[in-house]
Amino acid sequence: MNTSTAPRGVRLIITLTGRRNAGKSALINALVNQDVAIVSGHPGTTTDPVGKHYELHPIGPVTFFDTAGLDDHGAVGQQRMAATRKVLRRTDIGILVVTEEGMQQEEKRLLNELTEMNLPVIVVFNKSDLTTPSQADLEACSGHSIVTVSATTGENIDELKRFIVATAPKELIEPPLLVSDLIEPSQTVVLVAPIDGAAPKGRLILPQVQVLRDVLDANALALTVKETELPAALSALAEPPALVVTDSQVIHEVAEIVPETVPLTTFSTLFARYKGDLPKLVDGAASIDDLKDGDTILMYESCSHHAVDDDIGRVKLPNWIKQYTGKDLTFELFAGHDLPDNLNQYSLAIMCGGCMSNRSEMMRRIRDLNAHNVPATNYGVAISKVQGVLDRVVQPLGI
Structure with missing residues (x-):
């Protein structure tokens, strides 16, 4: 490289x-x-x-x-x-x-x-x-x-x-595990990549690109589609794919389309294993069930980006969590390399996928949060949790 x-x-x-x-x-x-x-x-x-x-x-x-x-x-x-x-x-x-x-x-x-x-x-x-x-x-x-x-x-x-x-x-x-250990050569992997307002013009986002490259390096076949073309793509295959990987924002509708017999996960979940501690992040997502009225949740992004009207960290995920819990919650967004100093005020920290962070950086953030008794999870794992599909999403990863 x-x-x-x-x-x-x-x-x-x-x-x-x-x-x-x-x-x-x-x-x-x-x-x-x-x-x-x-x-x-x-x-x-x-x-x-x-x-x-x-x-x-x-x-x-x-x-x-x-x-x-x-x-x-x-x-x-x-x-x-x-x-x-x-x-x-x-x-x-x-x-x-x-x-x-x-x-x-x-x-x-x-x-x-x-x-x-x-x-x-x-x-x-x-x-x-x-x-x-x-x-x-x-x-x-x-x-x-x-x-x-x-x-x-x-x-x-x-x-x-x-x-x-x-x-x-x-x-x-050592070569980090992204997706290649989940598939065999010549198997087909379907990658669902929505094209929304946050997607870079003319490009896929980095996690999608890295998963695509890992599939190709494993000598498997990659079929990349938007969620609207997923039913047609599955129908066109002679046999079910070995794995479907989707953007977390459409996991609910993709889970309804993909048969239960086909392994399904998300780009963000793969990155949680690739960059961090997936079991800890899954445990952190479980704390969403314990949130109470008045709790403050840290929405942490390791790099800044232009916010769109339906931004995932500012709008979509907070709304989904409020819907799921029925609680009166406060969400504070923080962007940068380093966590804020006042960690003790948060009941939960939800981190971005960390595509621009290294593993050491991600692991240290998780340790710092846990040391302050703040459960930590990431955007994709939290979305799967509140959409009711987390068990299915982590099952292909042995969790």
């Missing part, structure tokens, strides 16, 4: 962090073997997180993030540090870069933060051409991967790459 065209949601994100002048920018340049980050002896040269795409064998497409120093000072410095921490919340591997001064209080504090985030960490003692870590430095990093490098001379850069490959979470470097 070409690094410049790989979807952001399937990239491994590797973030370099540490104090100012630790050599993070120089290390990025050494890792990608290009001058992509500005290197200066003046502290605070890097002010905002900067990403660089790279093909790291055998992982594949990754993004290295260069960040501002976490010992920055003043009001602006605090904002830079906050931006760095936001990037860390969607990171798969953290690289703590240590200067020739060794493990000081800033490094120890940051290492504790990364550990509390359950983030795999590699501690890199940079500038090995000038110094080597002390025994006390090594003991302060006990339990973490440690490597000594020189971004200037290139010493041990290849060793650092091997550490990155070895540290990468297993589920993030």
